[in-house]
Amino acid sequence: MAIERSCNEWKPFFVMLAIDFAFAIVNILLKKVLEEGIDHLVLITYRLAISAIFLSPIGYFLERNTRPKLTISILCYLFFSAIVGASLTQYFFLLGIQYTSATFSCAFINIVPVLTFIMALPFRIERVNIKRSSGKAKIVGTLVCVGGALTLTLYRGRPLFSSSHSQAVISMSDHATKLNSADRMQNWGLGLICLVLGTLLWSLWFLLQSKIAKRYPCQYSSTAIMCFFGSVQSAALSFSTSRSLSIWILRGRTEIFTVLFAGMVGSGLCYVGMSWCVKKRGPVFTAAFSPLVQIMAAMFDIPILHEQLHIGSLLGSVIVIIGLYILLWGKNKEMQDCAMKVAQEAEQIKEQELKLQVVTVSCESQNP
Numbered sequence: 001m002a003i004e005r006s007c008n009e010w011k012p013f014f015v016m017l018a019i020d021f022a023f024a025i026v027n028i029l030l031k032k033v034l035e036e037g038i039d040h041l042v043l044i045t046y047r048l049a050i051s052a053i054f055l056s057p058i059g060y061f062l063e064r065n066t067r068p069k070l071t072i073s074i075l076c077y078l079f080f081s082a083i084v085g086a087s088l089t090q091y092f093f094l095l096g097i098q099y100t101s102a103t104f105s106c107a108f109i110n111i112v113p114v115l116t117f118i119m120a121l122p123f124r125i126e127r128v129n130i131k132r133s134s135g136k137a138k139i140v141g142t143l144v145c146v147g148g149a150l151t152l153t154l155y156r157g158r159p160l161f162s163s164s165h166s167q168a169v170i171s172m173s174d175h176a177t178k179l180n181s182a183d184r185m186q187n188w189g190l191g192l193i194c195l196v197l198g199t200l201l202w203s204l205w206f207l208l209q210s211k212i213a214k215r216y217p218c219q220y221s222s223t224a225i226m227c228f229f230g231s232v233q234s235a236a237l238s239f240s241t242s243r244s245l246s247i248w249i250l251r252g253r254t255e256i257f258t259v260l261f262a263g264m265v266g267s268g269l270c271y272v273g274m275s276w277c278v279k280k281r282g283p284v285f286t287a288a289f290s291p292l293v294q295i296m297a298a299m300f301d302i303p304i305l306h307e308q309l310h311i312g313s314l315l316g317s318v319i320v321i322i323g324l325y326i327l328l329w330g331k332n333k334e335m336q337d338c339a340m341k342v343a344q345e346a347e348q349i350k351e352q353e354l355k356l357q358v359v360t361v362s363c364e365s366q367n368p
Contacts, residue, residue, distance in 0.1 A: 012276075012277045012280050012281050012285070012286075015273045015276065015277055016273070016274075016277055016286065016289040017289070018273070019270045019273045019274060019289070020289055020290075020293045020296055021296050022265050022266060022269070022270050023266065023270060023293045023296075023297075024293050024296035024297040025261075026261065026262045026265070026266035027097065027105065027293070027297050028297060029254075029257075029258040029261065029262065030043070030094060030097060030258065030262065031097050031098075031101070032254065032258070033254060033255050033258045034094060034097060034098045035098075036251075036252070036254070036255070038250075038255055039238070039242070039247040040091055040094045040095060040098075041091065041234050041235075041237055041238035041241070042238060042247050042248055043094065043258075043259065043262075044086075044087060044090045044091055044094070044230070044231075044234040045231050045234040045235045045238060046250075046259045046263065047090070047259060047262045047263045047266065047267050048082075048086055048087070048090075048227045048228075048230040048231035048234060048263070048267055049227070049228075049231040049263070050259065050260060050263025050264060050267075050268075051223070051224075051227040051263045051264065051267040051268035051271070052224050052225075052227040052228040052231060054263065054264045054268050055220050055221075055223055055224035055227065055268050055272065056224045058220050058224075059218065059220030059221035059223075059224050060221070062220055063218045063220055063221050066218065067218050067221055068216060068217075068218070070216070070225075073215070074212070074215055074216045075225070077208070077211065077212050077215065077216075078212065078216075078222060078225045078226045078229060079229045080208065081205065081208050081209065081212060081226050081229075082226045082227070082228075082229035082230035082233060083201075083230075083233060084201045084202075084204045084205045084208060085201070085202070085205030085208070085209070085226065085230075085271075086226060086227060086229075086230030086233075086234075086267070086271075087230040087231075087233040087234045087237070088197075088198075088201055088233075089198050089201040089202050089205065090198075090230075090234075090267075091198075091234070091237075092194040092195070092197045092198030092201065093105060093194070093195065093198040093202075095190070095191060095194040096191045096192070096194040096195035096198060097191075098191065099187040099188060099190050099191025099194070100188055100191040100192065100195070105191075105195060109199065109202070109290045109293055111145070111149045111199050111320065112199055112202055112203050112206075112287050112290045113145070113284065113287040113288045113290055113324050113327070114141075114142050114145035114146065114149070114320075114323070114324065114327065115199060115200065115203035116203045116206045116207065116283050116284055116287040117138070117142060117284050117287075117327060118142065119203055119204065119207055120207055120283060120284060123207060125207060125210060125282070125283065125284075126138075126284060126331075127334075129334075132333075132334070132337065133330075133333060134330045134331070134333035134334035134337060135330065135334070136330070137326055137327065137329050137330025137333065138327055138330040138331065138334075140323075140326055140330075141323045141324065141325070141326030141327030141328070141329075141330060142323070142327060143323070144319060144320075144322060144323025144326060145319075145320050145323035145324055145327065146323075147319055147323070148316045148317070148318070148319030148320030148321075148322070148323055149316065149320060150316075151312060151315055151316035151319055155311075155312035155315070155316070156310045156311075156312040156313070157310045157311030157312040157313075157315070158310065158311055159310055159311075160310065160311060160314065203287065206274075206278060206283035206284075206286060206287050207283050209274070209275055209278045209283065210278050210279075210282065210283045212275075213275060213278055213279035217279060219272045219275040219276050219279070220272055222275065223268070223271045223272045223275060226271070227267060227268070227271070274286055284327075284331060285328075285331070288324060288327075288328050
C-alpha cells in the first residue's frame with residue numbers, strides 16, 4: 001500500500017520529465033525544418049491534425065464509459081483552449097525559434113511558471129499568506145524569477161564558444177551569411193516579441209486547462225477536440241495569408257518525420273500528459289517543469305545544430321531556475337501545512353464524535 005502511494009506521488013514527476021524530453025526533441029526538429037523553409041502555419045496545421053487523428057480513437061475507446069456529456073459551454077472552452085494553447089501559441093513560438101534559436105526559446109519558456117503563478121492569484125487558484133514562510137518564499141521566488149527573466153531578455157553577453165565554433169555556425173546556414181548585423185538584431189528583436197506573446201498565451205493555457213479538467217475530465221478526448229479546433233484555426237489563418245497550394249507539400253523525410261513526431265508525441269501525448277498533471281497537481285506544478293526543456297534542448301541543440309550560447313541566456317536561466325525552485329519550495333511547504341491542518345481538523349471531528357457518543361450512551365443509561 002505504501003509503495004503504491006509512493007508511485008502515485010512520483011508519477012506526475014516522471015510524466016513531466018518525459019514530456020520535457022519530448023518537447024526538447026520536438027524543438028530541435030522544428031528548428032531544423034524551419035531553416036529548410038517549411039511554412040509555419042502549414043507545420044502547425046499538420047501537427048495538430050495528426051494529433052487529433054491519433055488521439056480520437058484512443059479517447060473514444062478508453063473514455064467512452066466515463067466521458068460526460070459534451071455541452072456547448074465545454075466546446076467553447078476547448079475552442080478557446082485551442083487558440084491560447086495550440087494554434088497561436090505554437091505560431092508565435094515557431095517564429096521565435098526561427099528568429100532566435102531553439103536553446104534561447106527553451107530558456108525563455110522558463111518564465112512560464114512565474115507568469116502562471118501570477119495569473120493564478122486573481123482567479124484564486126493560488127493563494128499567498130505573507131505571514132507564513134511558504135507565502136514569503138512564493139513572493140521571493142517570484143521576484144527572483146522576474147529578475148532572471150529581465151536578464152534573459154535584455155542581456156545577451158558574449159558567446160560561450162570560440163570564434164572557430166561561431167564560424168562553423170555561420171557556415172551551417174546559408175541565409176545567415178547573407179544577413180548583416182543590423183538585420184540579425186532586428187530578427188532577434190522580432191523573435192523576442194513572438195516569444196513574449198507565446199509565453200503569455202502558454203501561461204494562460206495552464207489556467208484554462210485547470211478549469212476544463214474539472215468540467216470535462218477526459219484528457220484524451222478533450223485534447224483531441226482541442227487539436228481539431230487548433231488545426232482548423234491554423235488552416236484558416238494560413239489560407240487567409242497565402243493561397244499557394246505548393247506550401248502544403250512536404251519535402252523530404254525530415255519534414256515528414258518531424259510532422260508525424262511533433263503531431264503524435266509533441267502535440268498529442270504531451271498535451272494529454274500535461275492535462276493529466278494539471279488535474280492532479282495544478283497548473284503551477286505542471287508549468288514548473290518548463291526550465292528542464294532548456295537543459296535537455298541544449299544537450300542536442302549545441303552539438304548537433306551548432307547553435308551559439310550566450311552568457312546572458314545562461315545567467316538569466318540560472319537565476320530563473322533558482323527563483324523557480326524557491327517558489328516550488330514555498331508551494332510544497334504550503335501543501336504540507338494544508339495537509340497538516342486537514343489532519344488536525346479530522347482529528348478534532350473524531351474527538352467531538354467520540355464525546356458525543358459518550359454523552360449519548362450516558363443519557364441512555366440514565367433514561368432506560
